[in-house]
Amino acid sequence: MAYTLGNAVIYTGSELLDKGYVTIDDRKIVEVGKMESLRDHMDRDLHDMLVMPAWVNAHTHIYSTLARGMNVEFHPLSFTQILRQLWWRLDRALGPEEIEIGAMVAASEFIHNGIATVFDHHASPNFVKGSLEILKRTIVDTAGMRGVFCYETSDRNGKQRESIEENVNFYEVHKGESKTSGMMGLHASFTLSDETLDAVSKACDGKIPIHVHVAEGVEDELDSINSYDTKIINRFERHGILIPNSIYAHCIHVDEDEVNAISKSGGFIAINIQSNMNNSVGIPNLAKFRKNRTKVVLGNDGFGFSPSFDLRLVLLSQRHLSESPTGFSTPDLKEIIENTHELASRHLNERFGKIERGYAADIVVVDYSPPTPMTFDNFYDHLFFGITESTIDSLYVAGEPVMINGKIKTFDEKEIKGEARKVAMKLWERV
Numbered sequence: 265m266a267y268t269l270g271n272a273v274i275y276t277g278s279e280l281l282d283k284g285y286v287t288i289d290d291r292k293i294v295e296v297g298k299m300e301s302l303r304d305h306m307d308r309d310l311h312d313m314l315v316m317p318a319w320v321n322a323h324t325h326i327y328s329t330l331a332r333g334m335n336v337e338f339h340p341l342s343f344t345q346i347l348r349q350l351w352w353r354l355d356r357a358l359g360p361e362e363i364e365i366g367a368m369v370a371a372s373e374f375i376h377n378g379i380a381t382v383f384d385h386h387a388s389p390n391f392v393k394g395s396l397e398i399l400k401r402t403i404v405d406t407a408g409m410r411g412v413f414c415y416e417t418s419d420r421n422g423k424q425r426e427s428i429e430e431n432v433n434f435y436e437v438h439k440g441e442s443k444t445s446g447m448m449g450l451h452a453s454f455t456l457s458d459e460t461l462d463a464v465s466k467a468c469d470g471k472i473p474i475h476v477h478v479a480e481g482v483e484d485e486l487d488s489i490n491s492y493d494t495k496i497i498n499r500f501e502r503h504g505i506l507i508p509n510s511i512y513a514h515c516i517h518v519d520e521d522e523v524n525a526i527s528k529s530g531g532f533i534a535i536n537i538q539s540n541m542n543n544s545v546g547i548p549n550l551a552k553f554r555k556n557r558t559k560v561v562l563g564n565d566g567f568g569f570s571p572s573f574d575l576r577l578v579l580l581s582q583r584h585l586s587e588s589p590t591g592f593s594t595p596d597l598k599e600i601i602e603n604t605h606e607l608a609s610r611h612l613n614e615r616f617g618k619i620e621r622g623y624a625a626d627i628v629v630v631d632y633s634p635p636t637p638m639t640f641d642n643f644y645d646h647l648f649f650g651i652t653e654s655t656i657d658s659l660y661v662a663g664e665p666v667m668i669n670g671k672i673k674t675f676d677e678k679e680i681k682g683e684a685r686k687v688a689m690k691l692w693e694r695v
């Protein structure tokens with residue numbers, strides 16, 4: 265049944281309405297306008313709160329959720345050692361129970377931060393088959409979000425065939441859906457042999473987009489040069505897996521030719537600067553991507569759930585890198601946000617990123633009262649300097665109220681977190 269949210273400040277993506285309404289029916293936005301032209305009644309008075317398109321996270325690792333506070337022996341000297349000493353020990357210990365409860369906790373964090381859609385990159389080498397359906401069941405069916413899932417194929421555990429099959433099966437089952445989709449997940453060039461990449465290429469058949477880490481640590485690029493006599497992206501190109509709408513996460517140590525090849529193939533680079541700084545691997549230079557007209561999208565790499573925080577770090581880090589106060593500006597942030605919505609539109613059978621008729625009803629309500637005039641032209645300045653620090657009040661996904669007045673409606677988050685602490689304690693003993 266159609267319903268109307270009224271008395272809101274609405275950033276539609278094309279204009280800013282001072283006192284507006286939005287009507288939602290059957291997963292989509294059917295009408296947007298000024299309050300004076302509202303013919304019917306409104307169902308919810310938003311009291312001048314801000315309505316804008318919900319966020320999309322283009323690269324995350326839900327499986328890492330239960331690692332918060334975990335204590336393992338940890339003295340890494342390189343990025344690969346961080347993986348060996350922490351993440352590869354954790355993912356080997358994951359079974360269905362940990363995946364499910366971790367996903368519920370992640371969902372509660374995503375929802376509180378206004379995220380409607382996630383592109384997840386999953387790993388649980390001792391429970392591969394069926395792992396993506398568990399994620400779908402929790403994130404999409406229970407929590408009410410949208411998800412694009414993939415399994416991390418890698419030679420490090422000898423489960424290459426099983427991993428490729430998990431990706432292909434999930435992709436085929438959910439092809440064409442609007443809340444769920446699949447990709448071909450790959451860890452990174454340095455843990456993938458030529459034989460595995462050939463099998464991946466055959467399975468993808470130029471149709472299933474890949475989701476892969478690229479040159480996160482410098483050792484990934486060096487391994488490709490030393491072992492295969494070519495750079496990572498050229499290696500992937502040789503194997504025919506630069507498939508349109510693929511996601512290349514990080515790309516910190518790639519060169520201009522590689523960036524150009526990603527651009528030409530219709531791929532997206534997912535940046536995760538918080539995670540990069542935490543891992544001491546360097547940060548991507550967005551000027552290099554811009555020069556090659558590459559579409560940059562925003563991820564979190566499983567670290568920190570607030571896109572607001574990530575966006576702030578993107579701008580600050582790039583100004584710092586460029587050594588110029590105009591080296592990166594708020595319109596550049598707008599481009600990244602719009603690219604991230606475009607990525608979601610390419611993978612899910614809906615249009616995202618605007619509060620306009622025909623677009624998906626993925627809406628975030630922010631409790632933001634601007635202390636200075638806010639217009640369409642200065643909206644991204646308000647976003648950067650103020651909206652990012654404001655409380656998310658509500659989230660609607662596909663027209664369904666997932667969170668209202670800060671309270672999640674789709675599941676009992678307190679109960680989930682209590683359960684998660686128990687599961688995490690048992691998990692940590694096994695890691």
Ligand SMILES: [Zn+2]
Pocket residue numbers: 323324325385477513565
């Ligand atoms: Zn990652």
